[in-house]
Amino acid sequence: MQTQALSLTTALGHSVDAVASTPDDAEAAYVFAHGAGAGMAHPFMAAVAQGLAERRIACLRYQFPYMQAGSRRVDAAPVAHATVRAAVAWAQARWPGRTLLAGGKSFGGRMTSQAQATLPLSGVQGLIFLGFPLHPAGRPGVERAAHLADIDLPMLFVRGTRDALAEPGPYAETAQRLGGIATHLGIAEADHGFQVLGRSGRSDGDVMEELLDGVWAWAQAWRL
Template sequence: MASRVIEDEAERPVGELASVVVEIPTGTGPARAHLWTPDGPPVGRIVLGHGAGGGIGAADLVAVRDRAVAAGWQAVLVEQPWRVAGKKVASPPPRLDIGWNAVMEALPALPGVPLVVGGRSAGARVACRTAAAHGARAVLCLAFPLHPPGRPEKSRAHELALPHEADIDVLVVQGHRDAFGSGPDIAALELPGVEVRGVEGDHSLKKYGPVADAVADRLPEWARAWPTAVDGAE
């Protein structure tokens, strides 16, 4: 089954923005991509996934979406198949990667501009594991779950390190009181290529203003001097 537009919200704003919703078949069931596009030609595309305990309406995801579109980026929020199916428990990581990869491959082409991938919590893990396969310029991790609460020995630092192995930048925006690993906890790892921006809050990052500010600070750098834009003109 091919991807299909299931809802065009151009005449029905979500907040101050309007989106197009595309249903995409994957090996684990249909996923949905919600696309918000700026008025002019996009200067980049940012694709974000949700966490294991919530959807694309999370305050930090919405705030980053709004700031990205305001900066001229196309923003895409991805609903994993388990969420589309109405399940309350997230799929295991391998199945999350299958759904995510299918969405990334099915998105309409947007050549000549940088791609940033990311998400919050489990969505950030998925983005780290798959960023190199999709040619990402950077990975944005909101509330990266460094370890299960109270289990620091179960570290997932190796996933944060994966993008740098492919020369991909990583920005982590982490709450100072995150039980899954605080901003200082991640900064102490001194992982190459990983920038940590600590903000007030816990894993939920409900104080989304500083989160959006931290991402907006990096958007111009991620969009600047993108080699694909030059190569594509040849």
């Protein structure tokens, strides 16, 4: 696997760091945005990139401008969307001929889906959400999912069954509205960060393998 550190410049003039992981036999590529509280170097992000490479999927991880600047306040949607588009454009040029997928962890997945709903991301053939933040913790609702109805790409939602940001009722309602275009992978006993309690009898490593195998199987099933 080749690992490349690089910089991306958005249409709004922001420059952000990124890391591309390219297996020698890549069949697909995933543009992978981070969550609200941790950047692209978080162990979860790195583990996903490594695991996807082992499954012949290249990965581009990148920072949002607020994270690049060391701020705790997330970017406004137009800034985040422009960053998603810059990352997708780089990946499309770097990995031509490969199936191009996009999405992210929590906030990163939501910003990617909003960008796609506003104006389709060039070359992207499917979206993968790892812990889609359907609502704030303790405030169940489906308003954050309204834009998903404007997306006509296959979508994979990977959700821990203890995810406080996607409680069962709102999540089931969202799944029903989206119908067959969306696939849902439930990770038993995992929370929003895909961590499990010791009493579950499972390890975080077990969860990561289930998550990665599920992503690979979904891509194969859709023949992406």
